Amino acid sequence: MKKVIYVLCISLLIVSCKSNKSEPIVKSKLVEVFKASNKNYPNISVHRGGKDIFNYPENCLETIKYINDSISAIFEIDIAQTKDNKLVLMHDNSINRTTTGSGLVRKMTINELLDHNLVDDFGNVTNFKIPLFKDVLKWAQKNNVILTVDIKRSVKQSDVIKAIKMANAEDVCVLITYDVNQAKSAFKQAPDLLLSVSARNHEEFDRLLQANIPLENMIAFTGTRLSPSSLYKRLHDNDIVCMLGTLGNLDRQAKARGDQLYATWKSAGVDIIATDRPFEVANVIN
Template identity: 25%
Template sequence: MKTKIFGHRGSSGTHPENTMAAFIEAEKVGADGIELDVHYTKDNQLAVIHDDTVDRTTNGIGLVRNHTLRELQQLDVGSWFSGEFSNERVPSLQEVFSWLQDVPHIQLNIELKYVALDYVQFEEQIVQAIEKYNVMEQVIISSFNHYALKKVNELNPNIECAILYMERLYEPWDYAKTVGATSLHPNVLVTEPTLLIGAKEAGFPVRVYTINDEDKLKKLMSAHCPAIITDYPEKALRIRKEIQG
């Protein structure tokens, strides 16, 4: 089984992160999947953006939570990266789902960002959108907030959930089961051979984030890591071809 390549925030090394341009590019170069981040807007809509403010990646300022989706979509989310992307807008999760329906070979890892106390009905909205667009087979939900995963699992146990973590957890597959997760998304810094071996025995896919370094990519592919998440899917695919054919 070849190591699956996920574009982190799309092909974010070559295109502005979390934009349709970055997602389309990742699919075009042959990635197996895409990772993106979701926040909640002022009007409780699902917006695809990493930070909890718009400052770094748009020409606006302030919290995502203080913007309606319509206000967010008036911002330019491409120019900070390069002038050629000045037409890019913050995608809604629904827009991404519409596109996903046309690329059934692509897996979509939705990372739930979370502002404690404030994101009321966030998981419900995500699950409803997945069901409405009929993309459950393509979707993996992950989060550092494992309460959110447990909630998703209670709402719809057929949606795949993955724990995100960056500690050296002992036998994390046993812990993951307690929140209804069936896969592991560890930081590369805590991914060691024993983790890959134990997870394989336990039947838990491992998708390691975020790896851009060529040597690390080679090591993980040589160790038959099930999947990696990278800003440079095209480069990772070239390395995979060298190592795994």
């Protein structure tokens, strides 16, 4: 009898040990896709889902669809949160600039937001509404479109990660972080997600190396100015994709001096160009 009890106890201990083992992390497919050695990924990132397009407002699902019909790109979107805790696409704290209404997003319900229409960058009122993040996720999954998700300061990182996981949208989302602490927090909550991390210089990259985040989980945003070739080489030596933000000053340079500058910057070591001029970039580098 004692032998039977002993065997039973050992069996229960083994089962308990097995059940306590953590499940292996199944990483987003994007972790394998976005490698410097791969190159088989979109090399244009569309800022705010598309800007300066007549009758197509920024952070608007219809604008993303319109651009996606013409070029291969990933789409950077901004996530805000309403008074009733709905996640929506909106860059500003208020809706004054981009809609027919006014007020702070965090002080308005989703129904109050939907009373207003989106306005393009030229002041034209459209029939389009502020989109829910969950609807954009659903469309992106269905159409295999990659989103880089920028979380506004008033929104909890955990709420956005939860929404991505609830939608099973890990394979179409890159989470944007701006410093090492944000990157560490994102990785702790979602070790399966690909992260856009700030690596504008060697010092920032050194801090990331000390953060114990796997390099395969990183895309390096190298800022809005061209970095030294040594930084691009170092990132590439670690198989990390480099993204340059031409939005703003560099886009203006290209517009004034010639779009061929985009090809020059790409040949300098840039893998992805984040821009307000996606069609012009596509014409040059594709």
